Amino acid sequence: MRVRDEAGQVTVLIIGFATILLMAIVVVIDASAAYLQRQGLDSLADGAALYGADLGADGIYEHGVGAERLMPEEEAVRAAVADYLVRTRAQQRYPGIDVSVVVHEADRSVTVALEAPLDLPLQIPGSPAQPIVAASSTASVTVMP
Numbered sequence: 001m002r003v004r005d006e007a008g009q010v011t012v013l014i015i016g017f018a019t020i021l022l023m024a025i026v027v028v029i030d031a032s033a034a035y036l037q038r039q040g041l042d043s044l045a046d047g048a049a050l051y052g053a054d055l056g057a058d059g060i061y062e063h064g065v066g067a068e069r070l071m072p073e074e075e076a077v078r079a080a081v082a083d084y085l086v087r088t089r090a091q092q093r094y095p096g097i098d099v100s101v102v103v104h105e106a107d108r109s110v111t112v113a114l115e116a117p118l119d120l121p122l123q124i125p126g127s128p129a130q131p132i133v134a135a136s137s138t139a140s141v142t143v144m145p
Contacts, residue, residue, distance in 0.1 A: 026122045033121055034133060037094075041135035044090055045112045049139035051084040052077040052101065052110040074103040077110055090114075109140035 055076055078101050090097055094116035102111045113136040120131070 023124070026124055029122055030120045030124065034118055034131075037116070037118060038133045038135055041094065041114050041116060041133060042137070044085070044088060044094075045114050045135045045137035046139070047088065048081045048084045048099075048114075049110050049112040049137040052081045052103075052112065053139040053141050055080055074101075077101060077103050081110075081112055104138075107140060109138050111136060111138040 081099065081101050085091070085097075085099065094114075096117045098115040100113040100115075102113075103109075104111065113134065115132055115134040118131040118133045
């Protein structure tokens, strides 16, 4: 009768569990970094959309509030959003940021969409080399009846 030698089996098991634990830690760290960057882009998109939509309320104290006054020109909105992003140093915080601005005349709203390369602290083998994180926000200034 032959006796089986099980020496070294625990070492393989410990190395396997350590690898799984390490991968789980990397995933949690990267997911947290992605969440925080997306939250930052959300805040930036909210501020930019509000800043662009607020152009429609410009001059209401001097000229009164009319529905036609609440629709700013598209080029003015784009310039205001660009100005907001420069003043908030968006390019320094999110290098490679891509900005899209859409003015919706039907409901007098402004939509700002932002995309930026995601800067992950750790790389997971097999993950995309340069993932993208995106956020968008819509704001409008309207006359309430």
